[in-house]
Amino acid sequence: MGSSIIQAVIDGVLTGGVYALMAAGLTLIFGVMDIINIAQGIFVILGAYLSYALSVHAGIDPFLGLFITIPALFLIGIGVEWGFIRRLKEGDRTAMSILVTYAVSIIIEGVLNVSFSVNYVQIHAWYVNRSVHLFGFYLPYIYLFGFAMAAVLLIAIYALLYRTRFGASVRASLQDRTAARLVGIDVRRVSTICFGLGVAVTAAGGMVFGATNAFNASTSYDLISRLLAIVILGGLGSMGGALGAAVFMLVLEDVVAVVWSPVWATAVFFAALVVVLSVRPAGLFGRQVARAQ
Amino acid sequence: MHGGISRKRARRLGVGSLLAAGALAGTAIAGSAGASTRHASATPITIGVSLSLSGDFSADGQAFQRGYELWQTDINKAGGLLGHQVKLDIKSDASNPTQVATNYQDLISSKHVNLLFGPFSTLLTVPASKIAYRFGYAFVEGAGGAPSVFANGLNNVFDVSLPVTDNLVQFAKWIAALPPSQRPKTAAYPTSNDPFTEPQLPPAERILAKAGVKTVYSKVFPAEVTDYTPIADAVAATKAQLVMLGSVDVPTVTAFIQAFAQQHYNPKAFIATGGPDQGATFVSAVGKSNTNGVMVPNGWYPGYNNAASKKMVAEYIKKYGGTPSGVNSDVAEAYSVGQVVAQAVKATGGTDNAKIIKYLHSGVTLQSVQGPVRFDKVGENGAAAAFAFQWQGGNFVQVLPTTDPSSVKMEYPKPVWGS
Numbered sequence: 001m002g003s004s005i006i007q008a009v010i011d012g013v014l015t016g017g018v019y020a021l022m023a024a025g026l027t028l029i030f031g032v033m034d035i036i037n038i039a040q041g042i043f044v045i046l047g048a049y050l051s052y053a054l055s056v057h058a059g060i061d062p063f064l065g066l067f068i069t070i071p072a073l074f075l076i077g078i079g080v081e082w083g084f085i086r087r088l089k090e091g092d093r094t095a096m097s098i099l100v101t102y103a104v105s106i107i108i109e110g111v112l113n114v115s116f117s118v119n120y121v122q123i124h125a126w127y128v129n130r131s132v133h134l135f136g137f138y139l140p141y142i143y144l145f146g147f148a149m150a151a152v153l154l155i156a157i158y159a160l161l162y163r164t165r166f167g168a169s170v171r172a173s174l175q176d177r178t179a180a181r182l183v184g185i186d187v188r189r190v191s192t193i194c195f196g197l198g199v200a201v202t203a204a205g206g207m208v209f210g211a212t213n214a215f216n217a218s219t220s221y222d223l224i225s226r227l228l229a230i231v232i233l234g235g236l237g238s239m240g241g242a243l244g245a246a247v248f249m250l251v252l253e254d255v256v257a258v259v260w261s262p263v264w265a266t267a268v269f270f271a272a273l274v275v276v277l278s279v280r281p282a283g284l285f286g287r288q289v290a291r292a293q
Numbered sequence: 294m295h296g297g298i299s300r301k302r303a304r305r306l307g308v309g310s311l312l313a314a315g316a317l318a319g320t321a322i323a324g325s326a327g328a329s330t331r332h333a334s335a336t337p338i339t340i341g342v343s344l345s346l347s348g349d350f351s352a353d354g355q356a357f358q359r360g361y362e363l364w365q366t367d368i369n370k371a372g373g374l375l376g377h378q379v380k381l382d383i384k385s386d387a388s389n390p391t392q393v394a395t396n397y398q399d400l401i402s403s404k405h406v407n408l409l410f411g412p413f414s415t416l417l418t419v420p421a422s423k424i425a426y427r428f429g430y431a432f433v434e435g436a437g438g439a440p441s442v443f444a445n446g447l448n449n450v451f452d453v454s455l456p457v458t459d460n461l462v463q464f465a466k467w468i469a470a471l472p473p474s475q476r477p478k479t480a481a482y483p484t485s486n487d488p489f490t491e492p493q494l495p496p497a498e499r500i501l502a503k504a505g506v507k508t509v510y511s512k513v514f515p516a517e518v519t520d521y522t523p524i525a526d527a528v529a530a531t532k533a534q535l536v537m538l539g540s541v542d543v544p545t546v547t548a549f550i551q552a553f554a555q556q557h558y559n560p561k562a563f564i565a566t567g568g569p570d571q572g573a574t575f576v577s578a579v580g581k582s583n584t585n586g587v588m589v590p591n592g593w594y595p596g597y598n599n600a601a602s603k604k605m606v607a608e609y610i611k612k613y614g615g616t617p618s619g620v621n622s623d624v625a626e627a628y629s630v631g632q633v634v635a636q637a638v639k640a641t642g643g644t645d646n647a648k649i650i651k652y653l654h655s656g657v658t659l660q661s662v663q664g665p666v667r668f669d670k671v672g673e674n675g676a677a678a679a680f681a682f683q684w685q686g687g688n689f690v691q692v693l694p695t696t697d698p699s700s701v702k703m704e705y706p707k708p709v710w711g712s
Binding site for chain 1: 486573577
């Protein structure tokens with residue numbers, strides 16, 4: 001049993017890194033724009049499909065293909081922001097964003113169903129089913145590579161936010177949009193780029209998700225509920241919170257599944273979520289004071 | 294679109310009932326009237342169906358749609374039903390048990406369809422069958438074979454496919470009959486908490502336990518899991534020589550196979566209740582080299598030695614492309630529903646649902662692309678043949694029963710993953 005628990009913890013940490021990557025975009029978008037992006041799940045699947053298409057039709061390795069899919073999703077994100085999000089009025093932005101991004105999600109789902117059909121697919125590469133034997137445990141390459149990539153990308157996002165002038169603009173917009181405007185920050189431009197970035201990182205998360213799960217467009221519905229749970233637990237707008245909450249969620253669920261029962265795994269996580277939110281309503285790493293509009 | 298006479302009759306009855314007994318009762322009578330009307334020769338017979346064209350069951354739902362539409366094309370080419378063209382009215386339920394009930398309510402009370410076909414999955418058949426029962430419609434379906442469908446005491450539900458509790462029995466008996474030196478010593482039974490999968494494992498586990506196969510893992514997991522890896526890893530840690538997986542779809546099976554391969558765990562036999570029967574979809578998801586030796590129980594496969602089945606498979610490939618191994622068993626299940634209803638309509642001389650229900654309960658043996666159909670008192674197909682299939686070298690072949698001339702030798706022990 002001891003080794004099974006350790007294996008479950010390893011599984012949870014590695015998978016948690018990938019979920020953190022998917023959730024990072026969601027929390028970044030909310031933090032800067034007050035947008036609850038319900039379409040984040042379908043963007044993950046869109047990223048998975050793009051990697052799949054490049055792999056199947058052009059023979060491009062899924063990790064190398066990210067050099068194409070990440071910019072592609074960045075542009076798609078900017079297009080969605082320009083076409084739908086920017087037009088929302090400031091006052092009811094958060095509530096309306098749920099409806100608008102849900103509509104975007106439905107549109108993309110329809111396009112994917114027409115383009116790829118509803119049949120399940122999965123991304124294949126030499127490392128997808130292989131693993132390395134370390135300290136008595138088999139560690140799948142795909143999760144190791146995915147976790148390493150998640151760490152690199154999350155550090156890159158962190159550096160962008162905290163080590164660049166653009167990051168200072170983002171953080172200023174995150175703290176107070178009106179005050180940021182008053183000091184000359186182009187909040188609209190910052191928001192557009194942040195939405196693009198938030199969508200772009202899903203290309204990486206989606207690729208690993210698509211290599212570890214069979215998926216079709218409808219898979220996005222399962223994903224978005226989990227991603228929302230992660231960012232709420234971590235604290236809306238907190239990048240570190242997304243990572244911490246994703247790892248916490250996956251490790252807790254995986255250990256409960258092994259020690260007790262898989263049926264209780266999700267229930268225990270949500271019970272933990274309720275407990276955490278009752279003690280810290282803003283989540284593990286969230287800010288206590290709501291930002292002014 | 295709908296029969297003019299029947300609509301007028303339905304409306305008259307509906308208005309009268311509204312005045313007399315309120316809206317709900319009125320709708321019910323209107324629906325019943327619409328369902329039992331004889332037709333002018335030029336009017337089509339409309340058949341209402343709700344399918345999961347999006348959501349979790351979308352792959353199966355769309356395969357079902359193809360099966361129904363293939364049957365519709367064939368029956369219309371052959372002159373229709375009793376001289377009437379057949380028109381399908383298909384609504385999407387997004388794999389939602391609430392929406393499926395709404396859809397059938399609408400098909401009956403607003404669209405006044407003459408007949409109904411069932412949706413995909415036990416999960417959706419249960420609420421849908423109750424609506425059909427309330428309005429007196431016969432409810433012939435092909436993918437709701439779990440005990441929960443037949444536990445409600447409804448006399449209008451008929452499943453043309455193999456009852457799910459019998460699915461794994463044949464395979465379990467085959468394993469139990471192996472010489473002790475070849476028989477697996479241990480078995481794992483992970484299953485999704487789905488009404489289709491859960492009832493299948495206990496009968497097989499009992500047979501194997503009696504034969505001395507020790508159960509080393511028997512746990513239920515939710516239908517929607519964040520991460521299958523720890524569950525599959527826990528099964529791998531038991532080193533069970535036989536795995537019976539209660540799965541309803543391709544992603545579940547794929548996740549287990551991937552985790553087993555990553556853990557270098559190769560059971561002697563691996564059989565899953567659903568997923569490997571999904572033809573090309575399964576191969577594409579899991580990778581061809583990982584399909585070798587994977588098994589699935591079912592009542593039909595594309596190479597089934599049945600003239601009607603061969604014709605349907607050929608038509609399917611002509612219309613949609615691909616190879617016989619790529620034809621999903623959902624297509625045959627849907628097609629069979631159409632065939633059974635057509636035989637009942639012809640035998641009763643119309644679309645009177647009360648007569649159709651009575652006829653289907655009469656013990657008559659009907660024919661379908663899945664083989665003979667004869668309903669018992671609860672509506673299960675007591676004549677359905679049970680098979681087990683296996684992927685061998687990229688082909689989906691029948692391996693059980695061994696007495697059937699169409700069966701080929703089972704690959705046992707299963708080849709290692711990726712070979």
